[in-house]
Amino acid sequence: MIDILNAMVVLSNYVLIPAIAYGSQLALGALGVTLIYGILRFSNFAHGDTMAFGAMVTILFTWLFQSWGITLGFLPTALLGIPFGIIATAALLLATDKLVYQFYRRQKADPVILVIVSMGVMFVMNGLVRFIIGPNDQRFSDGERFIISAREFKTLTGLKEGLAFKTTQGITIVTAIILVLVLFWFLNRTRTGKSMRAFSDNEDLALLSGINPDKVVMVTWIIVAGLAATAGALYGLDKSFKPFIFLQLLLPIFASAIVGGLGNPIGAIAGGFVIAFSEVLITYPLKKVLKYLMPEQLEPSGLVQLLSTDYKFAVSFTILIIVLLFRPTGLFKGKSV
Amino acid sequence: MTTSMKNIGLFFVVACLIAGTGFIQSWNTALFILNMGLISAIMSLGVNLQWGFAGLFNVGVVGFVALGGLAAVLVSMPPTTDAWAAGGFQVIVGLIFGAATVIAAIFIQARMVAGKIKVFTTISVLIVGFFIFRYFFDGGVEAVEAVNPAGTGYLGGLNFGGENYKSWGFMAVVSWPVGGVLAAGAAWLIGKTALGLRSDYLAIATLGISEIIIAVVKFEDWLARGVKNVSGLPRPVPYEIDLQESPSFSEWVYSIGGDPVTASSIVVKLSYAGLFTAVLIIILTLAQLALSSPWGRMMRAIRDNEYAAAAMGKNVTARHLQVFVLGSAICGVAGAMMTTLDSQLTPGSYQPLRFTFLIWVMVIVGGSGNNFGAVLGGFLIFFLWVQVEPIGAMLMQAVTAGMAEENAIRLHLLGSVAHMRLLTMGLILILVLRFSPRGLIPEK
Numbered sequence: 064m065i066d067i068l069n070a071m072v073v074l075s076n077y078v079l080i081p082a083i084a085y086g087s088q089l090a091l092g093a094l095g096v097t098l099i100y101g102i103l104r105f106s107n108f109a110h111g112d113t114m115a116f117g118a119m120v121t122i123l124f125t126w127l128f129q130s131w132g133i134t135l136g137f138l139p140t141a142l143l144g145i146p147f148g149i150i151a152t153a154a155l156l157l158a159t160d161k162l163v164y165q166f167y168r169r170q171k172a173d174p175v176i177l178v179i180v181s182m183g184v185m186f187v188m189n190g191l192v193r194f195i196i197g198p199n200d201q202r203f204s205d206g207e208r209f210i211i212s213a214r215e216f217k218t219l220t221g222l223k224e225g226l227a228f229k230t231t232q233g234i235t236i237v238t239a240i241i242l243v244l245v246l247f248w249f250l251n252r253t254r255t256g257k258s259m260r261a262f263s264d265n266e267d268l269a270l271l272s273g274i275n276p277d278k279v280v281m282v283t284w285i286i287v288a289g290l291a292a293t294a295g296a297l298y299g300l301d302k303s304f305k306p307f308i309f310l311q312l313l314l315p316i317f318a319s320a321i322v323g324g325l326g327n328p329i330g331a332i333a334g335g336f337v338i339a340f341s342e343v344l345i346t347y348p349l350k351k352v353l354k355y356l357m358p359e360q361l362e363p364s365g366l367v368q369l370l371s372t373d374y375k376f377a378v379s380f381t382i383l384i385i386v387l388l389f390r391p392t393g394l395f396k397g398k399s400v
Numbered sequence: 401m402t403t404s405m406k407n408i409g410l411f412f413v414v415a416c417l418i419a420g421t422g423f424i425q426s427w428n429t430a431l432f433i434l435n436m437g438l439i440s441a442i443m444s445l446g447v448n449l450q451w452g453f454a455g456l457f458n459v460g461v462v463g464f465v466a467l468g469g470l471a472a473v474l475v476s477m478p479p480t481t482d483a484w485a486a487g488g489f490q491v492i493v494g495l496i497f498g499a500a501t502v503i504a505a506i507f508i509q510a511r512m513v514a515g516k517i518k519v520f521t522t523i524s525v526l527i528v529g530f531f532i533f534r535y536f537f538d539g540g541v542e543a544v545e546a547v548n549p550a551g552t553g554y555l556g557g558l559n560f561g562g563e564n565y566k567s568w569g570f571m572a573v574v575s576w577p578v579g580g581v582l583a584a585g586a587a588w589l590i591g592k593t594a595l596g597l598r599s600d601y602l603a604i605a606t607l608g609i610s611e612i613i614i615a616v617v618k619f620e621d622w623l624a625r626g627v628k629n630v631s632g633l634p635r636p637v638p639y640e641i642d643l644q645e646s647p648s649f650s651e652w653v654y655s656i657g658g659d660p661v662t663a664s665s666i667v668v669k670l671s672y673a674g675l676f677t678a679v680l681i682i683i684l685t686l687a688q689l690a691l692s693s694p695w696g697r698m699m700r701a702i703r704d705n706e707y708a709a710a711a712m713g714k715n716v717t718a719r720h721l722q723v724f725v726l727g728s729a730i731c732g733v734a735g736a737m738m739t740t741l742d743s744q745l746t747p748g749s750y751q752p753l754r755f756t757f758l759i760w761v762m763v764i765v766g767g768s769g770n771n772f773g774a775v776l777g778g779f780l781i782f783f784l785w786v787q788v789e790p791i792g793a794m795l796m797q798a799v800t801a802g803m804a805e806e807n808a809i810r811l812h813l814l815g816s817v818a819h820m821r822l823l824t825m826g827l828i829l830i831l832v833l834r835f836s837p838r839g840l841i842p843e844k
Contacts, residue, residue, distance in 0.1 A: 186826025
């Protein structure tokens, strides 16, 4: 019995909790991608760097507050910086839309042209982030490191294995839940949200019924800015902030959005968790879990790590390919334009 | 002014830019730009084939380039006999089991009647196969990597020149088409799954495969030493040191009043330029012939209206697969050439922003759908890629000239000049797409 408890603790400590935190970050990112796809109808390659930009502004404000001596006690100061990150990102995205995307939208350009344009935007944003904050690792988390540390857990329960729950993980999960609830309330209950969904379902019909497309697009960008900046800041807080990491996050984010069904918000959240759980579970050496569950003579000799962490992209990629082969519209029915 | 006059003029301007680099900076830099420009031109021909001819969006160029680089190592380096004896064959057996597993799974998918039994069989075949694969493969890899890890620690290549493998420089040239074949294989796999679906899916699938290829090249030490790099690849051209030591060469250099050290490196670079030009001309000719052939017309017809082409009986997905594989193969050839030019494989340097996206800028700026445009874009953008940094540095010096020497903003701006490149390239891409979407040399 104790063995099973120990195994569960190990599994939670190394797989469940990190995967839930990572999944929340991916879900927030994928929600942004999926909203842009639904409303603006293109895959936004600049999304990773939008997240980087939001995270960067958050970091700059966090440093400013820290230098003023303003902190949040046991919570990281970055939480105060996030609203400013969102505002700056929204300003950047609205400016980009005005200067770049609007032209192609008016022209009704082919979606693939918009994808290439978003690639150009990605270049500029990436350059901007590196220009302002540099290409290096930045640390900006402060406050209490753990909600419950491994040692506390051990003395509390008397189990052999410890369970650490980092503050950043807790904050990530709570923030993601709040954001998602607000987003769904907005999409399903408010007038603007409903007009957004109508616009996404059938643009012509929505225009006929008097929905203002410019307003829908503007609101979409602002929501995307909120999601992207928060996701970027949370990822940076939980792991670390490096500008190039966000380019690599693009693949799991897209995979989450597609696995769930592009254009479908619920799908994006489900996809984020599918990708995160598979990635963490497959790259984690399961020996520590199995050693509690199996009789001693059957104990595995290797680490039972199915795939080295170097190949974590391969996991999201494989899931993506399987979905593309067997269910191209995703788990939840997405658009198939 | 006729179009052809304008085009010749554009090429002349780029030639002047490169020559100007030679006069103002140094001929070594100019020749570096020329050689890399030739390679970039070949890569953009490949992307142009996919995008310009067929409208396929490939975001995995860097992966195919890296596969080409891998081919250069696997063909032109000598085999590590000790490593082969230690575990090389075990690795191969493991890989064969791995491939057999996948093929068996595909076979089951294709042949068995749909239902629970099919799903169960597929999954059990995959799981059992995976563990057999890991059993052989892991042991082999460990044995191979243990053999002299500081010097080799990998299986080596297929250069059977023995002790003086470096004199078998022609193997480097042999590796170029092999790079193309490797890239074509990867492209076939990815095209087979992602083509025929929506266009963005291909983009995301290519992004994924390139990340995986780069991870393989970086982390599979038994294959090509990973981030420990393989250096000292044989060259198809003479070595600087041999030239400097050759009495007839130094005599000739002194007779024209030069310095043997500089002259030798220039001669080496020029020889590379000759080889690369030959490859470029071959590929360009083939691409031009393809463009004006019935096949090329069919490709453009498919690009402009898939439904109409399909109604005329053209198999759109098969043609897309064909052109996707061809274009990726060209990128692979260029990748192998680049690794030969560097004489080393440095997996850490394969960055998507540097390759994939820069090549796209070249194609769009040069003129998608026009082969000469792609070539021009290759030279011009690579020139800018190299020169933006010094120009940016000068600009920043000018902007910050009024500030105090130790001003933090000034120091930060000067330190960040290196990142001007990405910004400038992105701006160029956006501006060209907005104001001149057909590029410098538009499609006819």
